[in-house]
Amino acid sequence: MKDKLYRTFVDATRNVFNLMLNISDISDHPAENLKCDDGIDIAVGIVGDLQGEVVYRFPVSTSLNMVNIMSGMQFEEVDAFVTSAISEIANIISGNVLTALSDNNMKCDILPPVQGNPDDNKEYEMKTSCCLSTSIGEIGLEIRLNLVS
Amino acid sequence: MLWKDNYKLGVPLIDAQHQELFRRVQSFLQVLRSKDSWDEKIPMINETLEFMKRYVVEHFQAEEDYQRSINYPGYEAHKQIHDDMVNYVQEVSKKYEQSQNDEQLMQQFGGRLLAWLINHVCAEDQRIADYAKEKGMSGNEG
Numbered sequence: 533m534k535d536k537l538y539r540t541f542v543d544a545t546r547n548v549f550n551l552m553l554n555i556s557d558i559s560d561h562p563a564e565n566l567k568c569d570d571g572i573d574i575a576v577g578i579v580g581d582l583q584g585e586v587v588y589r590f591p592v593s594t595s596l597n598m599v600n601i602m603s604g605m606q607f608e609e610v611d612a613f614v615t616s617a618i619s620e621i622a623n624i625i626s627g628n629v630l631t632a633l634s635d636n637n638m639k640c641d642i643l644p645p646v647q648g649n650p651d652d653n654k655e656y657e658m659k660t661s662c663c664l665s666t667s668i669g670e671i672g673l674e675i676r677l678n679l680v681s
Numbered sequence: 682m683l684w685k686d687n688y689k690l691g692v693p694l695i696d697a698q699h700q701e702l703f704r705r706v707q708s709f710l711q712v713l714r715s716k717d718s719w720d721e722k723i724p725m726i727n728e729t730l731e732f733m734k735r736y737v738v739e740h741f742q743a744e745e746d747y748q749r750s751i752n753y754p755g756y757e758a759h760k761q762i763h764d765d766m767v768n769y770v771q772e773v774s775k776k777y778e779q780s781q782n783d784e785q786l787m788q789q790f791g792g793r794l795l796a797w798l799i800n801h802v803c804a805e806d807q808r809i810a811d812y813a814k815e816k817g818m819s820g821n822e823g
Contacts, residue, residue, distance in 0.1 A: 548800070551800070551803040551804055552796070552799050552800055552803055554685075554687055599792070599795075602683075602795055602796060602799055603683060603710060603795055604682045604683050604685075604707075605710065605711075605714060611788060612785045612788035612789045612792070613713070613714070613788040613789070613791050613792040614792060615789075615792065616788070616789040616790070616791070616792030616793045617792035617793065617795050617796045618792075618796075619792075619793070620792065620793045620795075620796035620797055620800075621796050621800075624796065624800045
């Protein structure tokens with residue numbers, strides 16, 4: 533189950549990057565935890581058959597590259613505009629994951645994205661992290677979910 | 682340029698509407714991100730925001746008319762996505778007015794609108810185009 537979730541999140545991220553940013557060359561590898569000092573963390577809560585959250589970590593350079601591609605403009609620092617655009621992308625990826633899960637009869641919903649990493653030291657049945665490498669930088673994903681019976 | 686040719690869906694009517702919508706949003710973003718002070722930008726922001734808000738609604742209606750004309754089976758779900766976005770735009774607009782032109786609020790709106798719009802065109806609208814092409818109703822058949 534954990535591996536399947538991991539793959540679903542990675543595939544959704546890959547699809548969204550391909551569609552929205554025209555970036556197709558993406559590789560992934562498991563990471564023990566998200567390591568990046570200057571990243572923007574966006575947490576998306578999940579409720580329903582699965583309960584918990586996924587945290588997306590976008591390093592500053594990756595974030596700026598993403599917004600530069602989308603807007604065709606030059607952004608040089610992370611501000612409210614960039615954070616909001618990145619949050620929406622986290623929201624879109626999570627929405628795509630839910631669609632994939634619902635195809636497997638898992639009913640979940642997502643909460644609006646919030647900036648930050650609410651690490652509350654809770655125990656999770658499924659906890660996994662990975663790092664995705666793309667031509668515009670890396671992205672970290674931390675999945676922390678419990679299966680609600 | 683906000684518009685990119687890879688956003689084309691292959692249905693001339695929808696592609697023309699999208700290019701116009703992207704032009705309106707780009708005008709708004711250019712004002713929003715210009716180097717002038719916020720106070721200097723406010724009149725232009727308010728003007729382009731109003732203009733863009735009206736156009737978003739007009740565009741959604743035109744797209745929905747097209748979906749009905751080809752009996753698109755995903756019409757109701759797609760309309761719901763449009764309605765949710767229109768509600769969000771109205772809600773932000775109201776908050777912006779109440780806050781007396783808060784810059785952070787408008788920057789947040791701009792960022793979300795940008796990402797939402799690109800995903801909507803590339804993912805949701807692609808389904809309409811795929812259906813139209815499958816049914817031979819894309820306008821490319823002649």
